Every structure is written in structure tokens, then in C-alpha cells.
Amino acid sequence: xxxxxxxxxxxxxxxxxxxxxxxxxxxxxxxxxxxxxxxxxxxxxxxxxxxxxxxxxxxxxxxxxxxxxxxxxxxxxxxxxxxxxxxxxxxxxxxxxxxxxxxxxxxxxxxxxxxxxxxxxxxxxxxxxxxxxxxxxxxxxxxxxxxxxxxxxxxxxxxxxxxxxxxxxxxxxxxxxxxxxxxxxxxxxxxxxxxxxxxxxxxxxxxxxxxxxxxxxxxxxxxxxxxxxxxxxxxxxxxxxxxxxxxxxxxxxxxxxxxxxxxxxxxxxxxxxxxxxxxxx
Ligand SMILES: C[S@@+](CC[C@H](N)C(=O)[O-])C[C@H]1O[C@@H](n2cnc3c(N)ncnc32)[C@H](O)[C@@H]1O
Numbered sequence: 001x002x003x004x005x006x007x008x009x010x011x012x013x014x015x016x017x018x019x020x021x022x023x024x025x026x027x028x029x030x031x032x033x034x035x036x037x038x039x040x041x042x043x044x045x046x047x048x049x050x051x052x053x054x055x056x057x058x059x060x061x062x063x064x065x066x067x068x069x070x071x072x073x074x075x076x077x078x079x080x081x082x083x084x085x086x087x088x089x090x091x092x093x094x095x096x097x098x099x100x101x102x103x104x105x106x107x108x109x110x111x112x113x114x115x116x117x118x119x120x121x122x123x124x125x126x127x128x129x130x131x132x133x134x135x136x137x138x139x140x141x142x143x144x145x146x147x148x149x150x151x152x153x154x155x156x157x158x159x160x161x162x163x164x165x166x167x168x169x170x171x172x173x174x175x176x177x178x179x180x181x182x183x184x185x186x187x188x189x190x191x192x193x194x195x196x197x198x199x200x201x202x203x204x205x206x207x208x209x210x211x212x213x214x215x216x217x218x219x220x221x222x223x224x225x226x227x228x229x230x231x232x233x234x235x236x237x238x239x240x241x242x243x244x245x246x247x248x249x250x251x252x253x254x255x256x257x258x259x260x261x262x263x264x265x266x267x268x269x270x271x272x273x274x275x276x277x278x279x280x281x
Contacts, residue, residue, distance in 0.1 A: 002046075002160065004038040005076075005112060005153040006062060007121035011038045012194060012230060018257050018277060020044060023190070024226065030186035034175035035194045039063060043160055049186055050164070053171040053178045056123070058131075060172040062108040066158040067170065071108060073155040077147060079109045084142025087117065095135040103130040116150065117141045175216065191227040193220060198242065217246040226281045235273040243276070253279045 031047035036054040065071040087094045102110035118133040126132045171181045196208035255277045
């Protein structure tokens with residue numbers, strides 16, 4: 001399993017085997033993923049052609065920096081070793097200095113540093129677009145073993161990205177705009193949609209509202225191409241009525257998957273939920 005060094009809410013690490021099991025043969029088919037997040041689904045499916053996007057510019061900048069080699073495993077190691085040692089010496093003040101520098105420079109290296117040393121591994125921005133998550137309060141966050149782990153993750157992902165050259169395209173945009181960037185020659189596409197879950201993920205760049213979800217689901221049910229959609233079916237308290245509203249037709253398959261969320265401070269967000277994969281094939 002390829003694991004990303006970037007932590008995101010709603011990361012699909014645990015259900016990647018379920019996704020891989022249902023992904024059709026992708027030879028000469030364009031893989032389109034408009035809610036990329038950590039990128040782990042992409043890296044594990046490892047398609048020949050990919051058009052992937054997210055509206056979080058920091059995620060996209062990070063992967064573009066690996067693609068154009070402005071970041072290498074060696075650069076990551078040096079950055080984390082130097083700044084990890086300062087964090088250990090100076091504690092939380094240093095974290096907040098790094099956070100300030102990141103908000104001024106938008107540098108992918110600072111992004112990685114914060115992503116791996118902030119509270120609960122969450123990614124949250126204020127309405128000026130500034131990263132505002134507090135420190136995890138572990139001065140020794142970047143112990144040698146963690147740095148090695150992160151560097152190995154970066155190295156593997158960079159190798160995968162570079163193998164594909166310009167057959168993989170990373171774009172920062174709203175999901176509604178992704179088709180504008182499709183200049184591939186492929187005749188067919190497979191979409192993988194993993195949007196934020198309504199009422200569950202409230203800390204993304206923009207809130208994911210009922211209206212946005214409705215617009216997305218209406219678009220998905222009208223697609224002629226094959227798609228896979230990740231979503232939640234139910235938790236201990238309620239069921240996701242949107243699934244029944246949009247995907248009750250026989251032409252859609254709903255595959256339930258048991259899964260557990262680790263990210264999220266509130267008890268509600270830590271409850272087991274029944275997730276599902278929905279397909280039209
Ligand atoms: C559930 S996460 C995807 C997780 C990903 N599948 C993974 O395994 O890491 C949803 C992603 O959608 C992005 N997003 C939220 N609203 C968006 C929008 N309107 N357009 C594009 N991306 C959006 C978020 O930044 C987040 O990275």
C-alpha cells in the first residue's frame with residue numbers, strides 16, 4: 001500500500017483495497033479524480049493517464065513540486081531535520097513561527113511540516129485562507145524514525161509521479177472546472193469522486209453544503225462515463241438520505257463498507273460509520 005505523507009480529513013487509506021477491487025481495467029482510459037485529498041487513491045490505483053484536482057492549493061502545490069522536482073526526498077529530510085531540531089529546542093513558539101512563515105510563503109515544505117506537527121492532523125484554514133490549526137504539543141514530533149518514514153513516503157510517491165511524466169496532471173480547481181483541463185487524447189474516462197461528506201467534514205477550505213452536494217450528485221447521475229463515488233450510508237445516529245434520493249435506481253450499485261474515522265476531535269466524528277462505494281457499472 002502506498003501511503004501519502006500528507007494527512008487529510010476523510011483519507012481513504014482503509015478502503016483502498018475495496019476501491020482497487022472494483023476499478024475496471026484502465027488501459028488507455030483517463031482516470032479523473034476531482035477531490036484528490038492525500039492522493040492515496042490515485043497512487044495506489046496508479047493509472048496510465050490521470051487528471052486530478054483539489055481546491056486546496058497546498059495539496060496540489062505539494063504534488064506539483066514533486067513532479068517538477070523542486071522538492072526531493074533529500075530536501076525534505078534536511079528541512080525536517082533542521083526544523084524538527086528547532087521545534088524540540090523551542091517548542092510551541094517555533095511551531096507558530098513556522099505557521100506564520102507558511103501563511104506568508106505558502107511553501108510546500110512548510111505545509112508538510114505543519115501538516116505533520118499540527119493538532120490531530122487536521123487541515124483547517126480561516127476565512128483569509130490562513131492555516132490556523134494549533135500545535136500537537138509534542139516538541140519531539142520529528143523524531144528520527146518519523147522523518148525517515150516521511151522521507152520514504154515522499155520518495156516512493158515522487159518515483160510513481162515521475163514514472164508517468166506528463167500523462168499525470170495535477171490541477172488546483174473547483175470540481176466543476178476539472179473538464180477544462182482535459183486535453184488528453186483518451187476516448188474514455190473513469191471518475192473517482194470522494195467529496196467531503198455533508199455535515200461531517202466542516203474544516204476544509206470551504207464548507208461542503210447540502211446545495212453543493214446536491215449539485216455534485218445531480219452531475220454524477222447524469223454522467224455517461226463510468227464512475228465510483230465514495231460516501232457514507234449511515235452512522236449510529238442517522239442514515240444518509242442523499243444516497244437514497246439520488247442512487248436508488250437499478251443502474252447504480254451501492255456497496256457498503258465498514259470503516260472507522262480517526263481524524264476529528266469530536267466524539268461524534270470518531271464513531272464508526274458505514275461507508276459505501278457507488279458505481280454505475
Ligand atoms: C474526502 S477528501 C478526499 C480524500 C481523498 N480521497 C483521500 O483519500 O485522501 C475531499 C477533498 O475534496 C476537497 N474539496 C472540497 N471542496 C472541493 C471543491 N468544491 N472542489 C474541489 N475539491 C474540493 C478537499 O480539499 C479535500 O481534499
